[in-house]
Amino acid sequence: MGMVGGGRGAFIGQVHRMAANLDGKIELVAGAFSADPEKARLSGEDFFLDPDRVYATYEEMVEKESSREDGIDFVSIVTPNYLHFPPAKAFLEAGINVICDKPMTLSLDEALELKSIVEKTGKVFALTHNYTGYPMVKEARRMVKDGELGRILKVVAEYPQGYATGSVDEVVEGPIGGWRTDPKKSGISNCMADIGTHAHNLLRYITGLEVTDICSHLSTFIPGRELEDDGNNLLKLDNGASGVLHASQICNGDENALNIRVYGTKASLEWHQEDPNELIVKYHDAPRRIYRRGNDYLSDAANGNGFTRTPFAHPEGFIEAFANIYLAAAQAIADQIDGNPAPEGGYDFPAVDDGVAGMAFIETAIKSGQSDEKWTSFPTFS
Amino acid sequence: MGMVGGGRGAFIGQVHRMAANLDGKIELVAGAFSADPEKARLSGEDFFLDPDRVYATYEEMVEKESSREDGIDFVSIVTPNYLHFPPAKAFLEAGINVICDKPMTLSLDEALELKSIVEKTGKVFALTHNYTGYPMVKEARRMVKDGELGRILKVVAEYPQGYATGSVDEVVEGPIGGWRTDPKKSGISNCMADIGTHAHNLLRYITGLEVTDICSHLSTFIPGRELEDDGNNLLKLDNGASGVLHASQICNGDENALNIRVYGTKASLEWHQEDPNELIVKYHDAPRRIYRRGNDYLSDAANGNGFTRTPFAHPEGFIEAFANIYLAAAQAIADQIDGNPAPEGGYDFPAVDDGVAGMAFIETAIKSGQSDEKWTSFPTFS
Amino acid sequence: MGMVGGGRGAFIGQVHRMAANLDGKIELVAGAFSADPEKARLSGEDFFLDPDRVYATYEEMVEKESSREDGIDFVSIVTPNYLHFPPAKAFLEAGINVICDKPMTLSLDEALELKSIVEKTGKVFALTHNYTGYPMVKEARRMVKDGELGRILKVVAEYPQGYATGSVDEVVEGPIGGWRTDPKKSGISNCMADIGTHAHNLLRYITGLEVTDICSHLSTFIPGRELEDDGNNLLKLDNGASGVLHASQICNGDENALNIRVYGTKASLEWHQEDPNELIVKYHDAPRRIYRRGNDYLSDAANGNGFTRTPFAHPEGFIEAFANIYLAAAQAIADQIDGNPAPEGGYDFPAVDDGVAGMAFIETAIKSGQSDEKWTSFPTFS
Amino acid sequence: MGMVGGGRGAFIGQVHRMAANLDGKIELVAGAFSADPEKARLSGEDFFLDPDRVYATYEEMVEKESSREDGIDFVSIVTPNYLHFPPAKAFLEAGINVICDKPMTLSLDEALELKSIVEKTGKVFALTHNYTGYPMVKEARRMVKDGELGRILKVVAEYPQGYATGSVDEVVEGPIGGWRTDPKKSGISNCMADIGTHAHNLLRYITGLEVTDICSHLSTFIPGRELEDDGNNLLKLDNGASGVLHASQICNGDENALNIRVYGTKASLEWHQEDPNELIVKYHDAPRRIYRRGNDYLSDAANGNGFTRTPFAHPEGFIEAFANIYLAAAQAIADQIDGNPAPEGGYDFPAVDDGVAGMAFIETAIKSGQSDEKWTSFPTFS
Secondary structure, eight states: OEEESOOTTOHHHHHHHHHHHTTSOOOOOEEEOOSSHHHHHHHHHHTTOOGGGBOSSHHHHHHHHHHSTTOOSEEEEOSOGGGTHHHHHHHHHTTOEEEEOSSOSSSHHHHHHHHHHHHHHOOOEEEOOGGGGSHHHHHHHHHHHTTTTOSEEEEEEEEEOOTTGGGTTSOOOOTTOTGGGOHHHHOSOSHIIIIIHHHHHHHHHHHOOOEEEEEEEEEOOSTTOSSOSEEEEEEEETTSOEEEEEEESOOTTOOSOOEEEEEESSOEEEEETTSTTEEEEEOSSSOEEEEETTOTTSOHHHHSTTOOOSOTTSOOOHHHHHHHHHHHHHHHHHHHHHTOOOOTTOOOSOOHHHHHHHHHHHHHHHHHHTOSBSOEEOOOOO | OEEESOOTTOHHHHHHHHHHHTTSOOOOOEEEOOSSHHHHHHHHHHTTOOGGGBOSSHHHHHHHHHHSTTOOSEEEEOSOGGGTHHHHHHHHHTTOEEEEOSSOSSSHHHHHHHHHHHHHHOOOEEEOOGGGGSHHHHHHHHHHHTTTTOSEEEEEEEEEOOTTGGGTTSOOOOTTOTGGGOHHHHOSOSHIIIIIHHHHHHHHHHHOOOEEEEEEEEEOOSTTOSSOSEEEEEEEETTSOEEEEEEESOOTTOOSOOEEEEEESSOEEEEETTSTTEEEEEOSSSOEEEEETTOTTSOHHHHSTTOOOSOTTSOOOHHHHHHHHHHHHHHHHHHHHHTOOOOTTOOOSOOHHHHHHHHHHHHHHHHHHTOSBSOEEOOOOO | OEEESOOTTOHHHHHHHHHHHTTSOOOOOEEEOOSSHHHHHHHHHHTTOOGGGBOSSHHHHHHHHHHSTTOOSEEEEOSOGGGTHHHHHHHHHTTOEEEEOSSOSSSHHHHHHHHHHHHHHOOOEEEOOGGGGSHHHHHHHHHHHTTTTOSEEEEEEEEEOOTTGGGTTSOOOOTTOTGGGOHHHHOSOSHIIIIIHHHHHHHHHHHOOOEEEEEEEEEOOSTTOSSOSEEEEEEEETTSOEEEEEEESOOTTOOSOOEEEEEESSOEEEEETTSTTEEEEEOSSSOEEEEETTOTTSOHHHHSTTOOOSOTTSOOOHHHHHHHHHHHHHHHHHHHHHTOOOOTTOOOSOOHHHHHHHHHHHHHHHHHHTOSBSOEEOOOOO | OEEESOOTTOHHHHHHHHHHHTTSOOOOOEEEOOSSHHHHHHHHHHTTOOGGGBOSSHHHHHHHHHHSTTOOSEEEEOSOGGGTHHHHHHHHHTTOEEEEOSSOSSSHHHHHHHHHHHHHHOOOEEEOOGGGGSHHHHHHHHHHHTTTTOSEEEEEEEEEOOTTGGGTTSOOOOTTOTGGGOHHHHOSOSHIIIIIHHHHHHHHHHHOOOEEEEEEEEEOOSTTOSSOSEEEEEEEETTSOEEEEEEESOOTTOOSOOEEEEEESSOEEEEETTSTTEEEEEOSSSOEEEEETTOTTSOHHHHSTTOOOSOTTSOOOHHHHHHHHHHHHHHHHHHHHHTOOOOTTOOOSOOHHHHHHHHHHHHHHHHHHTOSBSOEEOOOOO
16 A cells, blocks of 8 residues: 555544554555655654655656556555545556545546546545445445335435634634645635535435535635635435535534434434444334444444444444445455455445545535525536 | 313313413413314313303403403413414403414414504513423523624524324325314414424524525425425524524424524534433533533523422423413513513513514515525515 | 422422422312411412411311311322321321322331321322332333343442532531431431432332342441431342442432433343433344333323323423322322222322332341441341 | 464454554564464464464464564463463563453462562563543543542442343353353453453542452352352442442343443543543533543543544544553553653553452452452452
């Protein structure tokens, strides 16, 4: 495994490394960690790398690693948004598999281009919509797929955070970090791109439904910012269900409250990222059921594939869910290397189509936010 | 106290009677309980009334009670929506105070007419938006008023219920009850009028803010129904805050989940009707605080006026909150009878202006639901 | 209904009155509210009583009420512990039914004597172990009775409170109230008598098991007190199950945290008084189930007899549970007056045998607390 | 790092490896994984080891590794209880640091002998009482140490599990695993040794108090078992506080419910292992506070030393807590290798004294369980 971005001090790079390390089967051996040569060098030392495989640029890394016999099997791209597409393209075209942070690209056009590159090269491409890595989210998806909820009537997805609250009353470069609020580096959206897209992905993953139309009310509460930090959206889903999706970075005291409720004619379910080991299923004519991670009564969706590492009630968290994305992608990569066929039902990790859908969500929400019409339709792809 | 509607077997009538009884200071002595004479008679027996004061019609009741020396001090109107305005008008004009179930009237026009009647007669008029009777809701309102949350940026109010779910897959006259879904009896709205208006009232009560514009997505999932059973709404509030308000009767397994979250620059709060004795206050830079009913550290808003009846952690519930509306209204009535001035700060019960605001909400939400424009403005009153 | 004790300002008297009032079927008409004549008189005014029926002493009240044609059907005794037995005896022997606060008497001997008086007179005697009035507690009991938990292996009952914490660091007459810590008025125990006995009663009510042996560790943390304010107890139950029962008044910040967990071979259950509308049932091989008050899927134990007053998720609390004791006792009294037979399965309220068991618990726990032997056996009664 | 035990399929070995891997600083290079040579070989392959460093016995491993220049810095011992002491002794005496699973030894005598070996050799010895690795447990300990709770009056520690419930009604070799219930391999205790000792360690860690006397009621509910599967214990603590500690393997449906409540004169705290990212602090005169992992308002005890890896509300769990034991022990080992002094305040991991205290707890509880006297004193060591 190699890494682009994620040098010393970068939060998300460390998360990717922990997720990759967890099962003891993936080794970081190369990287282009920073545009700053000294920081890159120090990062290489932190990670015990051969200095020859610590590169100044991703371009150099592509060239050198693709020509080594023991070159990396895949690269993790953990740079700011505007630096996802160029290295992804370069590695894929050099025959190296890619695991990439979300949102996938800067624009829907780039996303569609990347999709065609993935299809052309036939390489593995995984996108770290990590919240779908939780076993109980996988169980939720299975329940919907198996019809245990009946027909879905309504979905409420929400992702309130409060970490930017401190900036509301003064123009500061606070914890949001410079690049996320800089349109050149993050694209046209801040809050919808950073967290709204996770809620959208989770909705799609669990329900199997697509959003067809959106009505967005976007706000920028932090003075001096160009991009939105709060968004409330009404949704129409492709089976006729209604939906609500709201996300925000100015919800004082909320932490990482990604929550979803899915209401069906037979039952409904709810899941809360801050309490990820539980899945609540509700009925209008029977007691509620609390499904808990690690129990034998769960299906293979949650218990199979190594997705569950410890027995019930040994809480698993964010890193384990993240590691499940790596685990499934690494399996796909290993199968490709070994010439094994994909398992029946495919691999369970977010792929390039999810990235395209995410970019469509971001662009349509921003477009709706600027429109006086109630509904803005999602683009369709043949 | 007299009662219009609420005969044997009527749920909401029984709630009003329990609420009135609770403190041992109000006695039911007269009523026009039912259009069915036998049911009216039996109801009178159930409530140990003098048969002379069990009336066939509210008109007879107005006439007889207003001419008795020991006539009722006030009447509770607990009939279906279309039978709120006529008796309210009649009793007020006969000089009898009124406590009325919500929504106040069938239309905004009626609401405005009732307001002018209340103002003209000078009688007490209380509307049982009972959820504002909870002590922790009162404390929440005080916190906002005292600036403990700072400037309000966002509000999320929701009221999912599942009791009509059983009807989605077949056309039945289920637990929703016939009249609520009959436009002639309930007015132009079912779900927004029945429960959305509670969420709207709670938002106004706690934040002191008014909704200026709404964008509504209303659905009718139950076949054969004319009126909506699900509604998702985006809100603009009059201080520039954004809002979400969703309510539904087809949220399988949800019970009476009226919830509100208010996000401010200094702190945020959340309150859940199903766990009414707690108020959660969150900060981005300090531990969360859980305020619990009955503790000395709460203010007079929660602890004063008899609104708290038992020590901490002797759970108080729906009936006690409902009784608090009666308690405050009865105080206003007693003060009027005794010629005492209103207390500084006024009485703490929902009044005719709240009813007008509620009807404005219902009519504007329904209008928005039928519109292709994103935002529909609330009417303004001089 | 008449009342002994419970004058103006007395907490428990007010609770009894609210509980009695709630259903609109019981009227307070007489009382001996206070040894202080002025306070007694004012209390009578508060409750709108005929001054002729406000008595200076309970003895006078017994005499006068038992000779009136319209004398009270029953009396509620809400005095300190040492004043339970004498009035209970007097009213019963005068043919007047009794509802009495707990603990029933000052000693086990008195309790046994009261039992024989109840049996001799044939009058109704109810003891307000109010926590058994909660519908979900009744459902829990039914589950155990119906074998849904299998064989009971272990029970954990606890009742931590913190209201006396403020007194630990200084000798004050704090919120505990003078008489509870005065052996002459409360008997040999403070904490076990006041709240431990509720936990013991709840355990017996739900499981149908009796404690046979106890091992008690009692502490007095508040300086200057004679009686214990903290107690931890190991239990042996009569079916071979093990048990833990701990109760305390110095558990800082705990409010009224009466909790019980019952573990059986097929399932286990837990119930928490501070969240009384839920009953949690757990299985080692199936998802947990959350049973919630007011739902149709509950049995008659919870839903029948008027014990449930509002639909699901309109939270019911302490007063409603208390009212259920009154409701069941009033039914027994009415049946006796009307000459109706008791219903099959009997009445569902705590009676004199429960009071005897409670006094046995208190005396045995105190005895064990003073003993160096591990186990102290409960007395047995033929 | 080397490993003794923990071959393919062993749960706790995998946990240790994930914990060691997590931060990318520890590499497994050698092991004596199994007495079964084939299983040992396959395990070596699983972990990508040099076959020369996959040993048949721990004795061979000690000899070979201690004579290699690049021999392991430390060994993890993850065998059944009876195989803790012999390899620990051997590695320490060969100059190799040790991380060992709990309980530390088969008996208190062995524990004391191991302590003297650790002291004599001066090597690092860490015991994986992993629950003290949780950041919020570390914050709890700091609060007590800083006096924020005042004087501790009472502690309730509990560890109910239900995983053996299925065996109660029939004699089976169920999920408990053979060796834990075999006195030759597990020692004199099953439930107290396996989980009771975790509760005891947690109590000591957070409060800084020692248990001086215990009164134990031990039960064996599973037929055919020699050792206890349920234990309820009263405690006296060395500052005069009272305590309750109960643990069980037959609590149907409970999972890994290690919970602790610590009651002090100024405040109390509670922590639940199944919800490990929260710490609840309660006051009798102020709102409860919920401290949540990852927030800046926490102290260095939780946030320092790398103990917190992800921002707030990215749930951390069992593995991360376990990894914190490895992190702190590895720091001690690195400091010893590099000749650096220990940090002020020492290292934060369970050491040999904690192992001795744990064995004293187990032996005294079992002794008390067999005694008719109420209290059994803990042994004291000079």
